[in-house]
Amino acid sequence: MPRGYAGKFLEIDLSKEQIKDITFNESVLQAYLGGRGLATKILWDRLGDSWAKVDPLGPNNMFLALTGPMTAIYPGARICCSGKSPLSNGTVGSTASTEFAAELKMAGYDGVIVTGKANRPVYILVTDEGGEIRSASHLWGKLGEDTIRILNKEVTEELTKRKPNIGLWREPGMIYIGPAGENKVRNAAVMTKICHAAGYGGYGAVMGSKNLKAIVAKGRSKLPEVDAPEAVKLLWKEVHRHLIAENGFRRMGTGYAGYSVGADTSSEPIRNWQEEWHDERRFGGPSFETRYWVKKLWSDFNCTTSCMKLSCIKTGRWKGDITDMPDYELQAYCGTNLGIFDAGDNIHISTVIDNLGHSGINGPNTMGFAAELYQRGILTKKDLGFELKWGDAAAFEKLAWLIAKREGIGDILAEGTFRAATKISKMKGVDVAPYAVHVKGIEIGAHGTRSDADYTHDISYAANVQGGDHTSVAVDGYSELSSAVFTDSAVICNFCFFWVPRALVFDFAKAVTGFPITMESWKKENGPRIVTLQRAFLLLGGPDIAWTPIEDDDNPPRFYEPLPSGPHKGKTTSRDQVKQKRQVYFETLGWDERGVPKKETLEKLGLNDLEPAMKELRK
Amino acid sequence: MWPEASRIRIFMPFPGLEVPHLCAQCDDYPCIKSCPVEALSKDQATSAVLVNREKCISCGKCVTACPGQIPFLHPKDNKATICDLCGGDPECVKVCTEASYNALALVQEKPTVDRKLFAKPPIEVAKDLAVNLFGEKGEKVI
Numbered sequence: 087m088p089r090g091y092a093g094k095f096l097e098i099d100l101s102k103e104q105i106k107d108i109t110f111n112e113s114v115l116q117a118y119l120g121g122r123g124l125a126t127k128i129l130w131d132r133l134g135d136s137w138a139k140v141d142p143l144g145p146n147n148m149f150l151a152l153t154g155p156m157t158a159i160y161p162g163a164r165i166c167c168s169g170k171s172p173l174s175n176g177t178v179g180s181t182a183s184t185e186f187a188a189e190l191k192m193a194g195y196d197g198v199i200v201t202g203k204a205n206r207p208v209y210i211l212v213t214d215e216g217g218e219i220r221s222a223s224h225l226w227g228k229l230g231e232d233t234i235r236i237l238n239k240e241v242t243e244e245l246t247k248r249k250p251n252i253g254l255w256r257e258p259g260m261i262y263i264g265p266a267g268e269n270k271v272r273n274a275a276v277m278t279k280i281c282h283a284a285g286y287g288g289y290g291a292v293m294g295s296k297n298l299k300a301i302v303a304k305g306r307s308k309l310p311e312v313d314a315p316e317a318v319k320l321l322w323k324e325v326h327r328h329l330i331a332e333n334g335f336r337r338m339g340t341g342y343a344g345y346s347v348g349a350d351t352s353s354e355p356i357r358n359w360q361e362e363w364h365d366e367r368r369f370g371g372p373s374f375e376t377r378y379w380v381k382k383l384w385s386d387f388n389c390t391t392s393c394m395k396l397s398c399i400k401t402g403r404w405k406g407d408i409t410d411m412p413d414y415e416l417q418a419y420c421g422t423n424l425g426i427f428d429a430g431d432n433i434h435i436s437t438v439i440d441n442l443g444h445s446g447i448n449g450p451n452t453m454g455f456a457a458e459l460y461q462r463g464i465l466t467k468k469d470l471g472f473e474l475k476w477g478d479a480a481a482f483e484k485l486a487w488l489i490a491k492r493e494g495i496g497d498i499l500a501e502g503t504f505r506a507a508t509k510i511s512k513m514k515g516v517d518v519a520p521y522a523v524h525v526k527g528i529e530i531g532a533h534g535t536r537s538d539a540d541y542t543h544d545i546s547y548a549a550n551v552q553g554g555d556h557t558s559v560a561v562d563g564y565s566e567l568s569s570a571v572f573t574d575s576a577v578i579c580n581f582c583f584f585w586v587p588r589a590l591v592f593d594f595a596k597a598v599t600g601f602p603i604t605m606e607s608w609k610k611e612n613g614p615r616i617v618t619l620q621r622a623f624l625l626l627g628g629p630d631i632a633w634t635p636i637e638d639d640d641n642p643p644r645f646y647e648p649l650p651s652g653p654h655k656g657k658t659t660s661r662d663q664v665k666q667k668r669q670v671y672f673e674t675l676g677w678d679e680r681g682v683p684k685k686e687t688l689e690k691l692g693l694n695d696l697e698p699a700m701k702e703l704r705k
Numbered sequence: 706m707w708p709e710a711s712r713i714r715i716f717m718p719f720p721g722l723e724v725p726h727l728c729a730q731c732d733d734y735p736c737i738k739s740c741p742v743e744a745l746s747k748d749q750a751t752s753a754v755l756v757n758r759e760k761c762i763s764c765g766k767c768v769t770a771c772p773g774q775i776p777f778l779h780p781k782d783n784k785a786t787i788c789d790l791c792g793g794d795p796e797c798v799k800v801c802t803e804a805s806y807n808a809l810a811l812v813q814e815k816p817t818v819d820r821k822l823f824a825k826p827p828i829e830v831a832k833d834l835a836v837n838l839f840g841e842k843g844e845k846v847i
Contacts, residue, residue: 158706159706185717188708192708192709231719231846234719234720235719235846235847238718238719250765251763251764251765251768251778252765252768252777252778252783253765253768253774253775253776253777253778254716254726254768254774254777254826254827256708256709256714256715256716256717257716257717257718279720280719280720280721281720305709306709306780307707307709307780308706308707308710309706309707323803326804330804330805330806380721380838380839381721381838384721388706390804396721396838398838398839398840398842400839400840400841400842401840405840405841405842406839406840406841406842406845407842408721408839408842408846
């Protein structure tokens with residue numbers, strides 16, 4: 087086994103209640119590393135032949151929670167969740183920062199691969215002794231904070247019983263779902279640490295479809311050995327030196343961006359993206375920091391950056407709410423996009439969303455969509471059971487509950503924005519697709535393209551194999567930001583990566599694994615291989631929808647409306663640019679003019695077994 | 706890296722409530738008194754507790770004797786593990802300074818009964834911290 091890896095993966099068939107350890111060839115690990123990359127490989131090998139028939143919410147789908155060789159060794163440990171996405175019918179490498187990733191490796195596992203479906207609610211416990219399936223009947227229906235509280239106590243007590251005299255057991259790490267995941271809300275998140283989420287992809291729903299409430303890990307062993315220990319020590323210090331120097335980001339995280347992305351770059355979703363500019367100074371960072379931040383440098387395992395800030399509301403109508411800053415994405419999606427410009431209301435909605443296990447970006451995207459339909463009189467008080475006015479936090483809280491429990495209109499909205507739009511169009515006889523802000527079923531992150539002043543542009547989402555995912559956008563010419571394919575496969579945090587010279591990170595990867603990893607190889611071969619596999623999955627799609635090349639490789643209609651306000655008023659995304667850059671992107675990756683991978687590309691990347699399926703699509 | 710073998714362990718009974726857990730050097734050393742094989746002793750220079758790993762029989766009595774249940778048995782060989790202050794030149798302080806966090810500093814302190822106040826189980830510390838950070842809600846999270 088190469089270095090950086092614990093050495094084995096835990097595979098659990100929940101239908102047959104079978105548990106075994108598995109390994110992968112060194113060549114597979116070298117090509118895909120872990121996380122997002124390895125997930126695409128595992129999914130292709132296991133489900134590739136029948137991809138279009140696999141129901142993402144059926145027992146044949148797989149749920150993968152994978153680390154990477156750099157996880158917990160490089161600053162900022164994350165877990166990468168994947169499987170067939172119930173939103174895009176493709177795959178997403180969806181990551182969240184958590185001690186769970188470190189605990190898993192310390193228990194001797196690089197990842198957990200879950201197949202089948204349990205016949206009752208269960209959770210998986212992973213320890214140095216292996217994996218076990220335990221009843222989660224008492225946890226089903228529980229909110230995030232209760233799930234954490236109960237599992238921490240229960241697992242610690244159980245482990246103490248097993249080894250009573252070794253001293254106190256430190257709490258385990260865990261990923262879990264809330265009621266939204268349990269009820270298979272298509273864009274539900276895999277949650278961890280009360281407010282951290284693997285949000286994109288809908289893997290909370292995949293866990294829910296398997297009756298899997300949580301995976302809990304506790305390891306007492308060392309983190310895996312690295313290939314060049316002295317080099318890693320030096321590199322760690324160097325990386326740390328760069329990260330600790332980011333004073334501004336360390337102090338504010340993204341918690342000041344709820345104002346600035348609107349005011350400065352005009353790219354913040356406001357009232358379901360009807361606008362992208364605001365100048366609401368009361369929604370600025372200091373309003374959050376001064377009144378609500380109770381811990382200003384909050385890190386996850388081995389993180390220098392500490393960009394998280396713990397928020398708590400101690401007084402007034404939302405007393406008792408606990409969440410992070412919220413970060414920019416949730417300031418936007420649980421704030422401005424719902425017409426909310428009050429820090430306390432924003433924290434409240436974020437807390438509700440976290441506790442219910444919605445994805446804080448994708449879930450409230452659907453809620454904003456519903457509110458616009460209410461604004462336009464398409465959805466009415468009769469449909470909803472209450473008025474849904476912009477800025478009314480109590481109403482949005484009600485809606486979040488309805489969706490999580492799939493009650494009333496919530497059952498339709500629980501299908502995610504794209505599928506809900508299709509259903510509502512049918513139900514109301516009005517085409518509501520123009521108000522649905524998603525790409526290939528995945529609701530778009532809180533960075534618009536119309537002002538062209540943010541890091542997201544024309545094809546960022548349109549050509550992205552992960553749809554609306556703002557953490558890993560498509561870039562023409564396969565340039566800088568696509569490095570997310572690498573970070574999601576090495577499974578490290580982007581916020582411990584952006585400010586570090588690339589050469590240093592790749593040297594780090596090499597020193598950990600001993601693989602000849604270079605930035606060039608990831609740009610030219612490893613990255614494109616993973617992205618090409620993900621593209622193939624999207625094109626195969628199914629069972630409810632397969633995306634149409636070009637037509638679906640586009641931005642939502644709203645992104646072509648002119649911005650109605652602010653310094654960039656009148657600007658919009660250029661269709662010509664999209665058309666042109668999309669072709670450049672396809673060409674760079676060796677795909678044909680419809681974005682179907684070419685035969686020679688598959689050969690070059692060692693993906694020959696995709697050829698029969700892709701040949702069909704080229705017709 | 707081996708967090709479970711570190712003489713300073715960080716507990717987290719609830720997200721946001723991280724509790725560093727390490728020997729507080731009680732003035733009456735209940736752990737030393739509890740050891741049936743005299744494996745534990747006091748470092749006269751630093752007041753830290755020293756473990757003679759060859760003598761230790763992994764009975765766990767020092768864990769229960771400690772008012773904070775601070776000692777633990779090393780995951781590799783089950784020997785009692787307690788912060789020894791690195792002989793007076795603690796590595797934790799050095800690395801914290803080198804890393805520019807500057808959260809830890811070396812101080813000189815005379816022997817005092819007050820030290821024992823810090824020997825608390827992490828869950829008890831977390832309960833207080835929870836209220837400090839979360840107000841009334843803090844009563845409910847642990």
